Amino acid sequence: MSSSVSHPEYRLPPNVKPSHYDLTIRTHLENQTFDGFVDVHLDVLQDTSELTFNSSDLTLSSPSVYSETLASFTDVDPSITFNKKRGRATVKLAKALPGGSKAKLRIFYEGKLLSNMTGYYKSVWDHDGKKDYYSLTQFEATYARRAFPCWDEPLLKATFSVNMISRINTVNLSNMPVKSENVYSTSTDSSDDSLASSLASLQIGEVNDQWKITRFEKSPPMSTYLVAYANGVFEYLESSYTSPLSGKSRPLRVYATPNFVHLTQFALDVKAKTLPLYEKVFDIEYPLPKLDTLVASDFDAGAMENWGLITGRTSAFLIDPVKSDLAGKQRVASTQSHEVAHMWFGDIVTMKWWDNLYLNEGTMGEVIIIDKVFPEWNVHSNFIGDHLNAALLLDSKLSSHPIEVDVPDAEQIDQIFDSLSYSKAGSVLRMLANYVGEEVFLKGVSIYLKKHLYGNSVTDDLWSGVAEASGIDVSKVMNNWVTKMGYPVIKVSEVEGGICVRQDRFLESGPAKEKDNQTIWTVPLALLSVGKDGKPTIDNSLILDTREKTIPLDTSKPYKLNANTTGVYRVLYSPDITAKISNEAAKPDSIFSLNDRIGLVLDSVALAKAGFSDTASMFTLIDGLRAEKEYLVWQSISDGFSNVASTWWENREILDLCNGFARQVYRPLVKRLGFEYPAGEHSSTIKLRTDAITVAAVRGDEEVIKELQSRFNYLVETGDDSRIPPDLEAVTYRIAVTHGGREQWEYVKGINEAGKTPTSRIAAIRALGHAQDLALAEETLDYMWTKAKDQDFHYFFGGLSTNNKTKRLLRSYLFENYDKITARFAGNSMYKYLIRGSISSFSSEKDAQEIEEFFKGKDNSKYDMVLAQCLDGIRAKAKWCERSTTEVKQWLENWKKRNGGA
Missing domain, CATH: 2.60.40.1910 (Immunoglobulin-like)
Known part of the structure; x- marks a missing residue:
């Protein structure tokens, strides 16, 4: 049963439903505040003497209610009551509104532009040696209520007319195109006395020469979490596409601050290529007059599918047009394509409640469509390691959850934005598409979307569409895959x-x-x-x-x-x-496809870890595939080595043997492929070279380490980075810090601060965590806390948690600073990633018990799923150690004897 039905106490009262919002926002970037008012047009469904809606962290005032049916204002209690825990406010009426009537609630609000990356918040950017601010929104899942009073549930769709008041030298953006933009004056709105009086109360008229009012066109019906707006000094690159269904041309833009706009061309090109393909696949024209993307310097999630105004972090959308790594290009293309798919999956058709989140997120659009744009990337095969295996790893825990998961409380919603809602959902739909045929599946998706245009849906609606296209009882085949945890x-x-x-x-x-x-x-x-x-x-x-x-x-x-x-x-x-x-x-002409071989290796690792098969059989399979040519199989092999190394990380003998095995396996690849990246090379060769060099270096190959150090030293001595290919930045910086000292650490820190591209900055941040000197590691933590953007903390944690010397230091840092970390991050989705990054890398029952003890009695409502999953993972590794240490040691020793050491 849907959470929305089985837990009514978490839902807004069903007495009214919004139909339209007239939303006015004034942004004061200098003061880092915003204020405004909203007119919410309501359908009164039941007699009611109070209106309860969502509002958090706002100051509300001057509520008024006009009954269209009674043609009069209703007396309102000026004191608004609040339920802070539920994020609700209630306005009490002196006279009940009759069921079946229409009414309008007007209410004024004020708020602060915080740096918490949720609601309407501020982002900072550097230019001309100083910091400046702009503002933008992030409303998914339940943060629209932090920006304006609203009925903040996905089922309660309404249309929106947005007005933005801002300084005249800034740019205003929202979901829809600009209808008009004028320097503000008291006469601007004389045609609407009601609006003019409300604007006058904001005291804008006293500085007419500094403010403007931007009016946006009315939107189609949409959920509050998809509303978006932004204000700042933005520039853009522009393109367009022509609809294959109607022949209409629509403008496409990518906005960014002036220091980043030159890095947006690739994201713009991907958007222009994918939009017409989605129209063809879904047989539904993109319904809005434009589609913008705004790149943000501070962003909690990766990206967000606001209708008509996609937003996202710099690493999701920025690529250096001259010097870019392949992985970065693939990340940008995948993200942009995923968000464009949402214009249909999620925006035009939206799940009724968050228990069906996967109907938005498991679209597979970035696979089916990106494969058409970049067929050389082999994205269908990449999906196995990137998504299917990630889903299987998480769903193999007792603490997993079904794809269709009960999430009644807003506290829990952020936790289900995970590999199950995304990757398992996509994997299950991919399995269904293979079973019924991809063309039939896509036809079914089109039927589903057309039946629910501008509305909301549940799982059975999708199954019904695919059943109509295929003639198969899809519900019977698929229900347990989405309603039950595991596989x-x-x-x-x-x-x-x-x-x-x-x-x-x-x-x-x-x-x-x-x-x-x-x-x-x-x-x-x-x-x-x-x-x-x-x-x-x-x-x-x-x-x-x-x-x-x-x-x-x-x-x-x-x-x-x-x-x-x-x-x-x-x-x-x-x-x-x-x-x-x-x-x-292992045969060169094997009947098993690339995808088959990837799956065989990944299965062998998982089965060995769980004790279904001997770990020796995993090693034997890897050893037998040493003549393999395909990168993605090698990526699966490197996952196997990583699993062993991260499980026996405190057993020096086994770790040395495993690293020696890995060096001998990867060394011939490095010798064959070298360190240079010729122009026009196939993507799989590029990725294989990068992976081979990375694994060899991390596992201690002295020749590879010396080569990477030489290239880094050249950069330090000359300032010329031409000897470090973009695809080798991450491993080069990591090796420099791992095998260096303060000089190398300081230089890599400078690379992060110079911020030439997001890819370089992230590579540098992760590398800082690999210092072997604990004093430098402590400095890394201090630097992170005082200098890093909130959105980058999980990159620091990622480096420190994969460094055997600093894993325990990081955990101690969490334990000792838990309260201040909670105060800084509990309001956004980053929080759960920091908890996971601090505790998931251990592999003993003793560690599991110590972690469990620390969290006893703490409010873990925002990360209880993550905590349980981490503990399950630690205990599974502990059991693997207990069961297989002797076997692993014997196999690796015998292999070393046969192959002459490492």
Whole structure:
């Protein structure tokens, strides 16, 4: 049952519904304040003598209520009552508004432009040796109420007419195009006496020559969390696209502060290429007259899909047109495409409540559409490591949650913006698309969107659309995938005439107990087999919807379940089958595709960690794939090494053996590929070189370390960074700090402060956390607290938490500074990432108990899911150590003897 139904105490009273907002905001950047008033047009659904709406951190005054039906103002109690915990305010009326009537609430508000990256807030940028401010909004999930009084629930859609009052030398932006813009004077609004009197009360008229009023066109119906506006000194690059459905041309812009606007061209180009493709795929024209993007220097999330005005952080949208790394380009393209997809998924059709968040976030748009724009990037294969495996890792914990998750309380909403709402949702929809066929799936999505244009939806609405297109009972196939947590491991054994397959819930801590193993999923098996003609075929029609089933098959020939790794599950073969599959995967002409090989490696790591198979079998598979050519398989292999190293990080003997194994595996790749990046090189070669050099350096390859140090030293001596390719910035800075001292640390700190590009700054921040001198690590923490932007804290934590010398220092820092970290971050989504970054990297039961003890009695309502997930992860690694330390040590020692050391 939806949270909106089962927990009415968390919802606004259903007595009225907003239909339209006339919203006026004055922004005073010098004082870092804002004020204004709002007229909310209401449909009165029940007789009511009070109006309850959302408001947080605002000063409200002068409420008035006009009843259109009674053609009169209703006396209002001037004292507004507040429920701070629920973020609500209530206006009491002397006379009840009759059900079925219409009314208008006018109320004035004031607020401060804070730096907390939520609501209407301030962002800082540097120019001409000084700092200046601009303002922008971030309203998802429940922060519109921090900017203006409103009915702040996704189901309560309304139209918006926004007026912005600001200094004349600034730019105003909002969801819709500008309708008019004038220098403000008391005569400006003489045509609307009511508006003029309200503006006069803001005392704007006394400085007519310094203010302007910008009016924006009326919006379509939309949820409050999608409303957006901004004010500041912005510049833009502009393009346009022509709708393939109507032939209309629409302007497209990317806005940024003047110091960044030259880095926005790539994001603008991606937007222009993807919009017409989405129109074709959904068969629905983009409904607004323009689509802007605003790049923000301070931004809590990665990016936000405000209708007509996408916003996001610098790393999400800025790329140096001359010197950019491939990973940065892919990040910008993926982000821009994802946010453009939201113009349909989320904006034109919005989930009814946050329990269906995945209907917005699991679109797969950045896969299907980016593949059409950049086919050489192989994004369908990238999806397996970037999204599917991330989802499977989180969903293998007992502390996981279903995709469709009960979130009645606003305190919990931020926590579900995670790999389950994004990556598992996308993976489940990808599995469905493979099962019914991608064209049929997209046709079903189009049907779904058309039936709910400008409205709200739930899961069954999407299933109904795909069912109509496919003729399949989609609800029956998919319901358990979204309503139940977890996923199965499919165990395969050979029997006479075929194979026996059995499903049980997969947990990273080991086989599930009976009480945790109740779900039977409907599993598309996607069986790859070899026919009589010797050619491989894939049967996508096979379904496992019982605990176990026998499937006829010629097992003398190669076969594999989950062909192309499209299913949301792991596959466990008996040891003899595993050996046959591993041998086939290692062949140059293997029948197993790139996606198959990626999945085999990732499954082998997860199965070993959970104790379903020997860790030795994982190492054997990796060793057998040393002739592999494809980057994405190597990326999966490097994940395997990282898992072992992060689990046995305090066991020096095993860590040295594992690092030696990794060096020998990756050294031939580095020798073959070198350190230079020729123009026109294929993206997979670029990524493979970067990965090989990074793994070799991090695992201690002396030749690679010396080469990277030499390039860094050249930069220090000459100021010329031409010897450091953009793709090697991150590992070069990391190695310089890891194997250097104060001089290198200070120089890398300077790279962060110079801020040439977001990619360089983030690489430098992460590198600062890799100092081996604890005094420098302490300075890193002090520097972070006093100098870093709030949005960058998790990058500092990321570096410190992956440095074996500083993991415990970081945890102690959290424990000792918990109160001030909570005071600074509890109001935004960064908070949970800082908690996770501080505690997730440990691997002993003792650490788990100490962490658990510290958080006892603390208010963990904003991170309780994250805390439970971290503890589960630590204990799973502890069990792996307990179970496999002897086995891992023996295998690595034997390998070292056979291969002559590292």
